[in-house]
Amino acid sequence: MNKYRSHNCSELTEKDSGKTVSISGWLHRKRDHGNLLFIDLRDHFGLTQCVIENNSKFFSELEKLRPESVLTVTGKVIKREKGTENLELSTGKIEINIQSIKILSESKDLPMPVFGEQDYPEDIRLKYRFLDLRREEMHKNIILRSKVISFIRTEMLKLGFLEYQTPILTSSSPEGARDFLVPSRLNPGKFYALPQAPQQFKQLIMISGFDKYFQIAPCFRDEDARADRSPGEFYQLDIEMSFVEQEDVFKVVETLMINLFKNFSSKKIMNDKFPKIPYQEAMTRYGTDKPDLRNPLLINDITNIFTRDDVKFDIFKKLVKSGGKARCIVTKNTKDKPRSFFDNIDNWAKEQGASGLAYFTIEKNEKISGKGPVGKFFSEDSLKEIMKICKAEIGDSIFLACGKIKEVEKILSISRDKIAKDLDLIDEKQFAFCWIVDYPMYELDDQTKKIKFSHNPFSMPQGEAHKLNFNNPLEIKAFQYDIVCNGVELSSGAIRNHIPELMYKLFSIAGYDKKKVEEKFSGMLNALSYGAPPHGGIAPGVDRIVMLLANEKNIREVTLFPMNQNAQDLMMKAPSEVDAKQLKELGIKIDIKKN
Numbered sequence: 326m327n328k329y330r331s332h333n334c335s336e337l338t339e340k341d342s343g344k345t346v347s348i349s350g351w352l353h354r355k356r357d358h359g360n361l362l363f364i365d366l367r368d369h370f371g372l373t374q375c376v377i378e379n380n381s382k383f384f385s386e387l388e389k390l391r392p393e394s395v396l397t398v399t400g401k402v403i404k405r406e407k408g409t410e411n412l413e414l415s416t417g418k419i420e421i422n423i424q425s426i427k428i429l430s431e432s433k434d435l436p437m438p439v440f441g442e443q444d445y446p447e448d449i450r451l452k453y454r455f456l457d458l459r460r461e462e463m464h465k466n467i468i469l470r471s472k473v474i475s476f477i478r479t480e481m482l483k484l485g486f487l488e489y490q491t492p493i494l495t496s497s498s499p500e501g502a503r504d505f506l507v508p509s510r511l512n513p514g515k516f517y518a519l520p521q522a523p524q525q526f527k528q529l530i531m532i533s534g535f536d537k538y539f540q541i542a543p544c545f546r547d548e549d550a551r552a553d554r555s556p557g558e559f560y561q562l563d564i565e566m567s568f569v570e571q572e573d574v575f576k577v578v579e580t581l582m583i584n585l586f587k588n589f590s591s592k593k594i595m596n597d598k599f600p601k602i603p604y605q606e607a608m609t610r611y612g613t614d615k616p617d618l619r620n621p622l623l624i625n626d627i628t629n630i631f632t633r634d635d636v637k638f639d640i641f642k643k644l645v646k647s648g649g650k651a652r653c654i655v656t657k658n659t660k661d662k663p664r665s666f667f668d669n670i671d672n673w674a675k676e677q678g679a680s681g682l683a684y685f686t687i688e689k690n691e692k693i694s695g696k697g698p699v700g701k702f703f704s705e706d707s708l709k710e711i712m713k714i715c716k717a718e719i720g721d722s723i724f725l726a727c728g729k730i731k732e733v734e735k736i737l738s739i740s741r742d743k744i745a746k747d748l749d750l751i752d753e754k755q756f757a758f759c760w761i762v763d764y765p766m767y768e769l770d771d772q773t774k775k776i777k778f779s780h781n782p783f784s785m786p787q788g789e790a791h792k793l794n795f796n797n798p799l800e801i802k803a804f805q806y807d808i809v810c811n812g813v814e815l816s817s818g819a820i821r822n823h824i825p826e827l828m829y830k831l832f833s834i835a836g837y838d839k840k841k842v843e844e845k846f847s848g849m850l851n852a853l854s855y856g857a858p859p860h861g862g863i864a865p866g867v868d869r870i871v872m873l874l875a876n877e878k879n880i881r882e883v884t885l886f887p888m889n890q891n892a893q894d895l896m897m898k899a900p901s902e903v904d905a906k907q908l909k910e911l912g913i914k915i916d917i918k919k920n
Contacts, residue, residue: 329347329397329429330347330348330349331346331347331348332348333348333368333370333371334348334350334366334368334370334373335368335370335372335415336415337416338415338416338418338419339404339419341402341419342403342404343401343402343403344401345401346399346400346401346402346421347399348366348368348373348397348398348421349366349368349395349429350368350373350395350396351366351367351368351393351394351459352364352365352391352393352394352395352396353365353366353372353393353439353440354440355388355390355392357388359379360378361376361378361379362376362379362384362387363376364376364377364387364398366396366398369464372414373416373419373421374411374417374419374420374421375398375420375421375422376420376421376422376423377422377423383423383425386428387423390431391432391433391434392432392435392438392439392440393435393439393456393459394428394430394431394432395430395432396426396427396429397426397429398423399424399425399426399427400421400423401422401424402419402420402421402422403419403420403421403422404419405417405418435456436449436453436456437449437450437456437457439456442460442462447881447889447890448889448895451887451888451894451895451896452895452896453896454885454886454896455896458885462882463882465875466875466882466883467883469871469874470867470871470885472589473585473589473867473870473871473874474541474867476589477541477562477581477585477867480584480585481562481564481581484537484577484580484581487538487539488539488540489535489538490540491520491523491526491527491540491542491563492520492526493519493520494507494519495517495519496517496518497516497518502546502548503546503547503548504518504521504546504547505545505546505547506518506519507519508911508912508913513911513912514912519545520542520545521544521545521546522544522561522563522864523542523544524781524783525783525846525848525849527540527563527565527862528783528821528849528852528860529848529849529852531566531567531858532852532855532856532857532858532860535567536567537565537566537567538563538564538566539562539563539565540563541560541561541562541563541867542560542561542563542864543558543559543560544558544559544560544561545557545558546558546559547892549890550890550892552878552879552880553813553814553869553872553879553880555881555884555887555888556888556889556891557888557892559868559880560867560868561816561864561865561866561867562865562866562870563862563864564577564578564818564862564863564864564865565860565861565862566861566862567858567859568858568859568860569859569861570820570859570861571806571820571861574818574820574861574862575599575601575760575806578808578863578865579598579599579758582758582808582810582865586873589874590756590874592754592755592756593754593756594755594756594757594758595618595619595755595757596757596758596759599759599760599808600618600759600760601759601760601762602616602759602760602761602762603763604761604762604763604764605763608734609624609626609652610624611623611738611741612624612733612734612736612737612738612739612741614764614807614809614814615761615807615809615814616759616812617751617757617811619751619752619753619755620741620751620812621745621750622654622655622741622744622745622750623655624653624654624737624738624741625654625655625714625715626651626652627651627652627714627715628649628650628651628652630710630711631644631645631651632645633707633710635706635707636702636704636707637702637703638683638702641683641725644727644728645727649727649728649733650727650730650733651725651726651727652725652726652733652734653711653723653724653725653726654723654737654740654741654744655715655716655717655721655722655723656722656724656744657721658720659686659720659721659748660686660696660719660720660722666747667722670682670684670724670744670747671683673743674726674740677736679726679732682725682736682740683698683699683724683725683726684697684698684699684722684725685697685698685699685703685722685723686700686720686721686722687712687717687718687720687721687722687723688720689719692705693705693708693709693712694708695708699725711723724737724740724744726740755811756810756811756873757811758809759808759809760806760807760808760809761806761808763787763802764780764802764803764806765779765799765800765802766779766780766784766786766798766801766802766803766805766831767798767799767801767834767835768799769799775836776799776834776836777836779803779805780803780805780819781805781817781819782831782832783819783821783822783828783849784803784804784820784821785803785819785821785822785823786803786804786831787802787803787804788802790824790827795830798834803819804819804861805817805819806819808863808865810873811873813869813872813873814869815865815866815870816864816865816866817864818861818862818863818864819861819863820861821859821860823857823858824853825850825853825854828842828846828850829842868880868883868884
């Protein structure tokens with residue numbers, strides 16, 4: 326028999342009554358009842374209650390022992406008295422009458438408790454992550470993550486994919502976020518880059534004649550942290566397929582996501598066939614290309630209303646005349662909401678950096694009118710026109726914003742979420758997936774006013790190559806797509822450009838001459854020159870998938886050892902200084918300029 330345990334801490338039930346058993350684990354909690362001491366012993370699997378009487382020679386030793394010390398308990402399994410059972414535990418109908426204990430490891434005073442789920446500051450949680458991970462919710466999240474990854478692997482194999490591993494040390498890419506660089510000792514003055522994604526390698530796998538590839542791939546990007554993005558590193562389900570069109574990729578991903586989310590959550594999936602929303606429609610109707618479709622509120626463009634003579638809202642009219650856009654959100658049947666409801670949203674919008682949200686409620690006495698601070702500026706005819714455009718009715722309210730298109734999209738996108746939450750319109754028991762499609766191949770850089778790639782430079786443009794209007798590149802759409810769930814972007818993907826001549830042309834529009842393209846992508850271009858299949862793929866983020874399934878708001882809650890907001894590992898003290906000998910071997914000198 327194992328010297329530490331005959332059972333784990335979730336196994337014992339009434340059927341084991343009368344048995345002498347041994348269990349090992351962490352001292353989770355103590356409850357001193359004077360002549361009796363109750364302890365909960367915890368391991369990876371669960372909890373078991375143990376009890377010792379004060380006449381036992383082990384009583385005082387156990388009484389002094391600090392929480393989170395590790396021990397082995399040996400004793401007899403007995404049924405708990407009626408009324409003292411804990412039906413939330415699998416072991417809740419029994420307890421162990423302690424006959425002996427062996428202390429395996431004593432704990433110091435804890436910097437944060439493991440018992441209970443109270444919040445603690447991020448720096449404490451990350452410095453003592455090994456304690457944080459002992460907490461029940463965190464422990465469950467990491468187990469969930471492991472099971473999700475195992476499930477994904479099994480499903481991908483069922484779908485005919487094979488898993489291949491791509492290099493970690495590679496070359497720098499000119500697109501995307503900042504690279505993490507690794508100096509080469511054998512090639513002084515030169516650097517590897519950690520892969521932001523296995524993009525070029527997975528395409529090379531297709532060019533090498535393999536048909537379907539996947540990998541649970543580590544990716545490295547030197548970018549700032551967000552709630553849904555870890556600084557430094559993350560994992561994605563990297564997928565690539567040969568001889569496919571966009572719909573083939575969609576079919577694989579939808580099958581996987583439906584099976585995955587149905588297996589690990591009791592929440593409903595809103596649509597088994599994910600809606601496809603063109604990028605421009607998403608920006609107009611939702612203000613974002615990451616819409617939460619659980620939210621029924623839509624954005625409508627009412628710019629033309631402010632060209633009418635019978636509208637006297639001069640601030641908006643001037644903005645429209647100078648090229649601005651006016652858009653609005655309709656809330657259904659909110660005529661009875663107090664003035665404070667509307668003012669709170671207006672004030673909240675100002676806190677977000679906007680000039681606020683104008684608003685009025687449509688009412689009808691003798692005629693249709695607008696009730697609210699700006700309602701008086703609209704004639705009955707103009708209100709009827711707004712009602713027609715927005716499908717609004719008497720008793721509905723209108724929230725308006727006007728200005729530069731990107732500013733209007735930004736404020737109305739977050740306002741749409743804010744208003745829906747305030748009105749309790751979002752069904753938290755659903756997953757709403759969608760595809761965002763028809764991304765523009767290029768966009769105009771706000772600072773330089775130069776044309777740049779909007780998404781992935783390796784994407785195939787839509788339409789036949791010889792018919793593309795390269796004189797108006799902002800009109801070219803690409804076979805690029807994003808998958809979104811509940812307002813969280815899970816991944817971007819694309820059908821790839823496998824034609825070298827077309828790639829040169831597309832890169833030249835974004836300011837890359839032939840020499841620079843060959844310098845940066847020589848491996849890819851060389852491979853494409855020897856016969857490449859049409860291919861495409863996608864790479865859903867594993868961390869974000871688990872975050873949704875665990876119902877967490879921050880990716881840190883589903884990551885074993887995350888960094889803090891400043892990309893620091895407080896537990897292992899990384900990044901750290903390197904001694905002079907190592908730097909000399911690498912031919913590197915540190916030159917930090919003081920502020």
